[in-house]
Amino acid sequence: MTDAVFNPAGTSAAAAPRDIGIKSRRAAEKRFRMYGAAAIIIGLAFLVLLLVSIVSKGYTAFFQTMITVPVEFSEKVIDPTNKRATDPKVLITANYPNLARDAVAKVVGIDPKDRPSIAKLKGFISDGVRAQLRDMVLANPDIIGKTVPVTFLASANIDSAYKGQIDLTSAEANRKVSDAQVGIMNKLSEAGVLREHFNPAFFTAGASSRPEAAGLGVAILGSIYTMLIVLALALPIGVCASIYLEEFAPKNRWTDLIEVNINNLAAVPSIVYGLLGLSIFINFMGMPRSASIVGGFVLALMTLPTIIIATRAALKAVPPSIRAAALGLGASKMQTVTHHVLPLAMPGILTGTIIGLANALGETAPLLLIGMVAFVVDYPTTPFEPATALPVQIYMWANEAERAFVERTSGAIIVLLIFLIIMNFAAIMLRRRFERRW
Known part of the structure; x- marks a missing residue:
């Protein structure tokens, strides 16, 4: 018979290693939080530095x-x-x-x-x-x-x-x-x-070789034409395709292949869409070069995968009980989708659409390839007339040799950022406006 070891503290010998393990895990968690906070601070510092640089040069x-x-x-x-x-x-x-x-x-x-x-x-x-x-x-x-x-x-x-x-x-x-x-x-x-x-002419005047007379009027109007075409094409096509794939299409190898291709298209570089637009819309179909209609078609193709992915995610987020309850009350599949599922998914659909439009608004490479770098002085009255866009105008001014175009370039970036902020703010407000909790 062995004698029992007296432990005045009332704790076992195995408690010491356990305490050390808990302390090390807590220390690791604390370090991870510090690394995360440092990463956020560094990112915000670079963002502030970028904004200060642009605003100081462009205001x-x-x-x-x-x-x-x-x-x-x-x-x-x-x-x-x-x-x-x-x-x-x-x-x-x-x-x-x-x-x-x-x-x-x-x-x-x-x-x-x-x-x-x-x-x-x-x-x-x-x-x-x-x-x-x-x-x-x-x-x-x-x-x-x-x-x-x-x-x-x-x-x-x-x-x-x-x-x-x-x-x-x-x-x-x-x-x-x-x-x-x-x-x-x-x-x-x-x-x-x-x-x-x-200087109101900065927002209303067209292109000019004189920096003091150059403005963003044609570029702003061209961007508006282009975004309206993207919205008119990408939103209905993307939402309809998403509803079919998520609610009606059978789950087989073909739909799996379509889903994989949609995800891959969302990662394709934008310049590839520019080459596609140049070869099909301009060279094959004979559409006018440097026109907003071509830019809208190209950016609609580029935005379509983003809208489909966002819409499908929003549809998946609707609880299955909503569908089951509607079908149980005698609603058809189409009535279930249009009257119950789609309204509940609307916040996510609108958010994905606006984010896709914001990304399209800042694209330059595809518009350069379809020739939207024309020197346009007069306002285009229709989307079929030559025009340019805000990111392309920024690119053109950045290549000018005159010192005065430097502030014009930064000023145009500020205008573009304001448009992007407004669109993202609209996405947040629409989500809050249409969001329903269950």
Whole structure:
């Protein structure tokens, strides 16, 4: 007979290793939580850094430096021989930039007859002033001989200098704004005629080779056309296909093959869909290049697998008891799906659709391949006319050499991000609006 070991604490010898194991597991869990929190913090830090970089470079695109001066619509410049009654073309071919330069020269105290001093104003005013003053005269010929206050754009280089984007302390040879232009800019600013104004043309104007006159109007309208076509095609086709596969199709090797292919299509790079659209819609079917209709077809094909997968997941989330109860009360299979299953799955369907549309809105590669990089100045009146899209416009501006297009690029990214945020916010609101709990 062995003697029992006295344990004053009342615990067994096996408790010590067990306590060590529990402590190690708790320590590992604590480390895992710390790693997860660190990963989230790092991700948020990079996201904030990205947003700050984009906003700091792009918010200035929403404002533009403009000059407001009284312009004398001199008859000596516009129609010196008084032929406008018999030859209206003289009103089109007149040297309107001289009117704007003379008006600016008077404000800063330069004699308009002093051509060497007037030459310093070259490149100070946007070339778009020619069309602006011409349109004013053509709309109201009685303005000739009068002096009218006019607000017009400063050139892109003056705009960048006024916004502080050009280092004016560097040598004159190393910047695109001369010392004389800087002096004129300061005088105009002190006189209160050179100021920053909100730039609505950034949202309404079309493409332009002049950065100060370039806008997103055509790109926004092209994106709207494209998204409407994607929504009209992808949503009904995707929902109908999902309902058939989930509720009516027999489970066999063919439906399994279709499901695998749908999942694979969702992972296909978007540029492949661009090649498909180029070969089928443009080369084979002869549809117009650079048109929103082609872009809508291509992005609809790309979005379709995403909508089908999201819709099937939403249908699967509906409890089987809903189907059983409807069938037990005498409803047909179609009535069960349309009256009970589909309404309950609607939040997931709408969320998947909006997320798919948001992904399509930011696609660039397929639109580049179908030629939506056209230089379009006028608004497309139908989806069959040439247009571009927001991501393509960003790509085009990013390749421009002018310094002023940098802020235009960042500003367009901000607009695109706002559209994406609105669409994702709409997805959240729709889910909460239609969500039902059981």
